[in-house]
Every structure is written in structure tokens, then in C-alpha cells.
Amino acid sequence: MASITLNHLVKKYGDGFPAVNDVSIDIADGEFIILVGPSGCGKSTLLRMIVGLEDITDGDLLIDGQRVNDKAPRDRNLAMVFQNYALYPHLTVYENIAFPLRLAKGKHSEDQVDKLVTEAAATLELTDHLQRKPANLSGGQRQRVAMGRAIVRQADAFLFDEPLSNLDAKLRGQMRSEISQMQRRLGVTSVYVTHDQTEAMTLGDRVAVLKKGELQQIASPRELYEQPVNLFVAGFIGSPSMNFLPATLEGTTLKTAIGDLQIPEGKAAKAAGKKVVLVGVRPEFFEDAKLVEDHKMSNGSTFTATLTHTEWLGNEQYGYINFDPAPEMRELLNSLARDMDADELRPQVVVTLDAASRIRGGREAEIWLDTRKLHLFDAETGENLTRDAEAGAELTREASEERAEELANAQQSGEGQGHGGGFGSGTSGQAGGSPVDAGPGRAGGATAAGGKHSAG
Amino acid sequence: MTNSSTKNKVLWAIVTVLVLIYALFPVLSILATSFKSPSDLTSGKFLPSSGAATTSNYEQILVGDAQGLFLSALRNSIGISLIATFIAVVLATLCAYAIARLDFPGKKLVLTTALAVSIFPVISIVTPLFNLWRTIGLYDTWLGLIIPYLSLTLPISIWTLAAFFRQIPWELEQAAQVDGATTWQAFRKAIVPLAAPGVFTTAIIAFFIAWNDFVYGISLTSTEAARPVPAALAFFTGASQFEAPTGAISAAAIIVTIPIVLLVLLFQRQIVSGLTSGAVKG
Numbered sequence: 194m195a196s197i198t199l200n201h202l203v204k205k206y207g208d209g210f211p212a213v214n215d216v217s218i219d220i221a222d223g224e225f226i227i228l229v230g231p232s233g234c235g236k237s238t239l240l241r242m243i244v245g246l247e248d249i250t251d252g253d254l255l256i257d258g259q260r261v262n263d264k265a266p267r268d269r270n271l272a273m274v275f276q277n278y279a280l281y282p283h284l285t286v287y288e289n290i291a292f293p294l295r296l297a298k299g300k301h302s303e304d305q306v307d308k309l310v311t312e313a314a315a316t317l318e319l320t321d322h323l324q325r326k327p328a329n330l331s332g333g334q335r336q337r338v339a340m341g342r343a344i345v346r347q348a349d350a351f352l353f354d355e356p357l358s359n360l361d362a363k364l365r366g367q368m369r370s371e372i373s374q375m376q377r378r379l380g381v382t383s384v385y386v387t388h389d390q391t392e393a394m395t396l397g398d399r400v401a402v403l404k405k406g407e408l409q410q411i412a413s414p415r416e417l418y419e420q421p422v423n424l425f426v427a428g429f430i431g432s433p434s435m436n437f438l439p440a441t442l443e444g445t446t447l448k449t450a451i452g453d454l455q456i457p458e459g460k461a462a463k464a465a466g467k468k469v470v471l472v473g474v475r476p477e478f479f480e481d482a483k484l485v486e487d488h489k490m491s492n493g494s495t496f497t498a499t500l501t502h503t504e505w506l507g508n509e510q511y512g513y514i515n516f517d518p519a520p521e522m523r524e525l526l527n528s529l530a531r532d533m534d535a536d537e538l539r540p541q542v543v544v545t546l547d548a549a550s551r552i553r554g555g556r557e558a559e560i561w562l563d564t565r566k567l568h569l570f571d572a573e574t575g576e577n578l579t580r581d582a583e584a585g586a587e588l589t590r591e592a593s594e595e596r597a598e599e600l601a602n603a604q605q606s607g608e609g610q611g612h613g614g615g616f617g618s619g620t621s622g623q624a625g626g627s628p629v630d631a632g633p634g635r636a637g638g639a640t641a642a643g644g645k646h647s648a649g
Numbered sequence: 650m651t652n653s654s655t656k657n658k659v660l661w662a663i664v665t666v667l668v669l670i671y672a673l674f675p676v677l678s679i680l681a682t683s684f685k686s687p688s689d690l691t692s693g694k695f696l697p698s699s700g701a702a703t704t705s706n707y708e709q710i711l712v713g714d715a716q717g718l719f720l721s722a723l724r725n726s727i728g729i730s731l732i733a734t735f736i737a738v739v740l741a742t743l744c745a746y747a748i749a750r751l752d753f754p755g756k757k758l759v760l761t762t763a764l765a766v767s768i769f770p771v772i773s774i775v776t777p778l779f780n781l782w783r784t785i786g787l788y789d790t791w792l793g794l795i796i797p798y799l800s801l802t803l804p805i806s807i808w809t810l811a812a813f814f815r816q817i818p819w820e821l822e823q824a825a826q827v828d829g830a831t832t833w834q835a836f837r838k839a840i841v842p843l844a845a846p847g848v849f850t851t852a853i854i855a856f857f858i859a860w861n862d863f864v865y866g867i868s869l870t871s872t873e874a875a876r877p878v879p880a881a882l883a884f885f886t887g888a889s890q891f892e893a894p895t896g897a898i899s900a901a902a903i904i905v906t907i908p909i910v911l912l913v914l915l916f917q918r919q920i921v922s923g924l925t926s927g928a929v930k931g
Binding site: 244245246265266267271272273275276277279281282283292293296297342346 | 825
């Protein structure tokens with residue numbers, strides 16, 4: 194078990210292109226950190242720098258306070274699970290798991306090796322497959338063998354490089370909770386690279402969002418979701434993603450392409466002086482105005498819009514509103530989409546409506562928006578003008594307390610709790626949205642839908 | 650469906666038999682000839698005439714007059730081919746590994762040079778080599794044959810092995826390094842076992858090339874000190890100058906074929922088995 198400190202890490206390739214640029218992260222002992230970002234953001238490179246498969250151009254990498262920049266991978270005592278599992282095909286499952294022990298010559302007697310391997314196999318339910326070759330295993334089993342190889346040697350930290358991306362959606366969900374429980378039970382420091390934000394939100398104690406080699410924000414999933422530091426993080430985290438509407442601010446009135454919105458004075462004050470801002474609205478901040486309870490009505494603002502179509506999902510439904518931004522704004526939105534690996538879509542707003550809503554495509558409808566939660570972004574710098582840093586820090590502090598509690602529980606009971614991660618309900622704070630469900634129940638549903646989306 | 654598949658099977662069977670006959674008929678013919686007595690050679694029949702089948706040809710080359718010529722040649726051939734193969738495979742393994750894994754200037758040059766060398770006609774090098782070898786004292790020695798055989802076997806070994814190494818996922822080696830292996834251990838414990846089928850295949854190809862060579866064998870040797878079998882066959886003589894040594898040559902040819910057949914049978918599994926399946930996502 195160890196803490197890992199990344200101190201202004203830089204990775205430059207031969208052509209001078211910085212794949213990782215000045216990234217600093219403090220990873221506490223036993224913490225589960227997720228590195229997430231669009232492809233090419235340097236997350237895998239960063240992981241490989243930690244494990245020692247990539248040289249570090251500049252900066253310091255400390256493991257338990259010791260600088261390990263120049264140490265070979267084998268001297269760092271880290272375990273890594275590769276995307277393609279990297280099992281040794283000529284060895285049986287047993288020998289695959291025993292491989293690291295056999296390399297440490299003389300450290301383990303044959304009995305010890307046998308005991309450790311059997312234990313690891315039992316943990317991962319591989320006991321029946323020990324004498325088989327990797328070629329005869331299913332994807333999920335191979336993945337477990339790869340993890341067995343990691344846990345058998347009691348490494349200081351686990352590093353995962355998109356370990357689930359080769360599995361089908363159902364198995365992925367199952368393995369996700371297994372990894373989460375295993376990490377809690379062993380209490381081992383873990384760094385996990387993924388591009389799947391469901392994994393990022395559910396597994397991580399803290400999530401580091403990277404873009405083009407630069408760290409954008411590192412915080413608990415809830416802080417990322419509720420208090421994103423800039424446009425990129427806001428757009429990257431959440432599925433369906435946050436809507437961005439170009440708007441001009443006049444007093445406390447936001448003039449947008451879908452209508453005028455009254456926003457709270459506090460928010461307006463923070464954006465004062467900016468002529469053009471981008472309004473960031475999560476889909477679930479919207480609701481069918483007819484279904485909003487009266488006492489909540491005053492928390493938001495209503496506008497009329499014509500939905501192009503709706504998608505009913507059972508627990509909720511999505512509605513789509515097209516809008517036509519000014520050309521320079523369209524350019525901004527497109528470049529934002531490019532940053533996030535998405536296609537340049539026609540500008541539209543996605544609204545989440547209650548499943549009971551009768552609003553249908555093509556008809557004019559009155560829609561309510563919870564203006565307390567929206568964020569205003571600087572159109573030029575992308576900075577979040579309305580971010581409440583204190584509230585965000587509070588969320589991350591809460592998350593770390595929960596983590597400590599979970600760790601203690603998991604290790605006390607000897608086996609993991611059924612509930613992995615626990616930070617998945619990023620959409621809480623939803624209370625204003627639905628008169629039918631209580632907040633938490635609905636939040637869970639939204640997360641599940643998000644999962645489906647990212648899996649597709 | 651069943652109809653067409655039976656039809657297919659029959660068709661394939663016929664084609665297979667035809668190809669087998671085409672490929673094996675000469676071998677069978679030589680085998681039959683090797684059991685014929687000298688007087689039976691011109692009988693015009695495929696098999697030795699009944700009652701006249703004899704092992705005298707084998708006796709002649711193994712224990713009889715031609716023993717000295719043949720057995721020493723056999724020893725030379727086996728020794729020289731094995732040594733040349735071994736050196737070629739070891740060098741080619743390291744070279745191909747570097748080519749497949751590392752990025753260094755001149756990588757393309759190494760590959761193209763290897764190809765160019767293998768394209769170069771053997772016959773055009775023989776005369777200069779002959780003079781050179783005589784001057785420096787390599788003429789009619791094992792080393793004098795091993796070196797030119799390396800020039801034949803190395804290029805093809807490097808090419809096949811480089812292609813083979815490229816297929817082995819690099820992640821395996823990195824995984825081994827993370828698991829605590831040194832670079833050498835990672836190579837030996839993760840890569841070599843996977844490369845084994847490729848190395849065996851390459852070794853067998855290299856051995857065939859060295860084993861079958863005739864031009865170098867006959868040009869760079871003069872005595873039994875280094876003369877390999879293909880060259881020695883040309884020096885067989887009949888019992889008298891009017892008698893062709895066909896029977897003895899056939900017997901020698903059969904004996905020479907045996908190691909090759911044995912090799913293929915022995916390493917068949919390594920050649921065929923696709924060990925890499927299951928290493929990565931399947």
C-alpha cells in the first residue's frame with residue numbers, strides 16, 4: 194500500500210509534442226483515482242509513466258515519498274492490468290497468476306506460491322479453471338486472471354488501463370462492481386484509466402479529467418458533476434451531456450435562442466460585465482411545467498418551446514429542442530464537440546421530462562427550468578463563472594469521508610459490500626425535478642440511463 | 650447442403666490424392682530403385698522384379714565399398730547443417746527481435762540488405778569464394794561451408810522471424826516487466842515461448858536450405874574432410890566403369906531424406922500450433 198505523488202509530470206515525444214503536460218496529482222494511500230478524458234488526452238500515457246513503461250521527460254514521480262523516475266518497472270512494485278489482459282498464452286491460469294511470484298526468485302517457497310495463488314483464485318472464483326490455458330477462457334475469466342496476477346503479489350498499487358473495454362456491456366457492469374469491491378476490500382491504492390464515464394463516476398473516489406495532456410479538474414464525481422471548473426469538464430461529465438446555450442445577459446434576464454430566462458441575482462452578479470455567456474444546463478434541470486409543483490415553480494423560470502421529438506424510456510423521457518445559434522457561437526460549440534470526441538451535431542437542447550409528461554414532438558409546450566442549478570460559462574475562456582468552489586470542496590470532502598467509512602466497513606466484514614463505489618448517484622440535488630418520485634430513486638434511474646447511453 | 654458437402658469432400662479427396670501422387674511418386678520411385686539389384690535397374694518396371702529385391706545398395710553405402718565416401722559425407726552434412734542452422738537461428742532471433750521491437754536508424758537497411766543478399770545468385774559468388782577460401786585456408790573445412798550457408802539461411806530466417814515477432818503482442822513483455830522481470834527475463838519467459846513455433850519453423854527452413862545445398866558443397870570441398878552428402882552423391886561409382894551407381898545413389902538419397910522427414914514429424918506440433926491465440930482478446 195502506498196501513496197503516489199505526481200509532481201508536475203511532463204511527457205514530450207521526439208517531435209516535442211507534450212502528451213502529458215504539467216500534471217500534478219496527490220494520490221492518497223488506498224484511494225481509487227480515475228483518469229478520464231477523450232482519446233488522445235494522455236491518460237494512458239500518464240498511467241504508463243507511473244508504472245515505468247514510459248520515460249518521464251520532466252517532473253517527479255514519488256511513491257511513498259521516494260522518487261522513482263529512474264526506476265525500472267520491476268523495481269516499482271506496482272501491478273498493472275492491461276486492456277488486452279496480456280496473459281501468457283503458454284502458461285496455465287495457475288502459472289499465469291504465479292508468474293510474478295516465480296520471478297521474485299527465492300522469496301517464496303513452493304508452498305507459499307501455492308497458497309497465494311489458491312487464495313487469489315478463490316477470491317476471483319477461478320479455482321475451477323486453474324489448470325486451463327487462457328485461450329480456453331471467456332473474456333470475463335481472462336480479465337479475472339489478469340487481476341489475479343495483480344493481487345497475488347501484494348503490490349503497492351494497482352494500475353488499470355481500460356480493463357473493461359473489451360467486454361460486452363453486461364459483463365462490464367458486473368466486473369465494474371467486482372473491481373470496486375475488490376479495491377475496497379484490499380484497500381489498495383488504484384489508478385484506473387477509462388474513457389467510459391459510467392466507470393469513472395461509479396468507481397472513483399476522485400476523478401481526474403484530462404484534455405490534451407493537461408489536467409482540467411480533479412475532484413469527487415459529484416463535485417465534477419455539480420461544480421465543474423470549465424466548459425470541457427461540464428460537457429464531458431454526464432450523459433446525456435450538459436446543454437450549452439449561447440446567451441446575452443441583461444440584468445437578471447438571460448436572452449437565449451430558446452427563450453428568455455430569469456436567473457437568480459447571485460448568478461447574474463458573477464457573470465456581470467460579460468456580454469455573451471454560455472449557459473450550461475443539465476437535461477434534468479428541465480421539466481414539463483404542468484408537472485412542477487407550485488412551491489417549486491418559483492425556483493425556476495418557464496419558457497415555451499417546440500420539441501422536435503421525444504424518446505420515452507419508461508422511467509423518464511428525453512425531449513429535443515433545436516435552436517439556431519449565431520455563426521460565431523456555432524463555431525464555438527463545434528470546437529467544443531471536437532474537444533470531446535463528439536461529432537459536430539446540429540445545436541439542440543436535450544431535456545429530461547418526467548415519464549408521465551404528455552408533451553410530444555411538434556407541439557408547443559411550456560417547459561420549466563430550475564435556474565438555481567444552471568451554470569454560466571465565459572464564452573471565450575470556457576471558465577465556469579458561477580462555480581461555487583466551497584460547495585464543490587464540501588462534496589469532495591463528504592466523498593472522502595464516505596470512502597473512509599466504506600473502506601473500514603469492507604475490511605471489517607472481510608468481504609466487500611454489495612454496493613460498489615456509492616458515488617454513482619450524481620444526479621441527486623434533483624429534488625425540484627419530479628413530483629412523482631423521491632429524489633434519490635430518480636437519480637438512480639438517470640444514472641442507469643446514462644450507462645446505457647455510454648455503452649452504446 | 651449435405652449433398653454439396655459430400656460432393657465437395659469427394660472433390661477434395663480426389664485433388665488431394667492427385668497432389669500426393671504427384672509429390673510422392675518420385676520418392677516412391679527412388680525407394681523402389683534403391684532395392685533393385687544392378688541388373689534389375691533397366692528392367693523398365695517400377696518395382697524390383699519378384700525375388701530380386703535386395704538391400705545390397707544400402708549395404709554398399711553403409712558398410713561396403715562406398716562406406717567411407719557416404720558415412721563421412723553424412724557426418725559432414727549433419728554437422729555442418731546443424732551448426733549453420735543453430736547459428737543462423739540464434740543470430741536471426743536477436744536480429745528479428747530488434748527489428749520488430751526497437752526503432753533504430755538503419756532498420757530498413759538491415760532488412761533490405763538481408764533480402765539483397767538472399768537474392769544474389771549463389772553461382773556468382775562461388776568462384777571468388779573458392780579463391781578466397783584457398784588463400785585464407787578455409788577451403789575444404791567445415792567452417793568454410795558454414796559461413797556461406799549462413800549467408801543463405803540468415804536472410805530468410807531474419808525475415809520470417811521478424812514477421813513472427815511482430816505478431817506477438819508487445820503488452821506481454823511489458824506485463825512481464827511490470828510483474829518484476831528484467832528485459833532479458835521478459836524476453837526469455839514471455840516472448841521466447843511464444844516465438845518457439847516461429848523459431849522452429851525458421852530452424853527447419855534454414856536446415857533444409859543448408860542440407861540441400863549442392864553448389865557450395867561441391868565447389869568448396871575436395872576431400873571427405875568437409876564434403877556434404879549432395880556433393881558426395883556425385884562421386885559415387887558403380888562396381889565397374891560400365892555400371893551406373895544408380896542403386897547406391899537411390900539408397901543414399903533415401904537415407905538423406907530420413908532426417909528431414911523425422912524433423913518435420915518431431916516438430917509438427919510446434920510448427921502448427923497457434924500458441925498466440927488467447928494472449929489477447931479472442
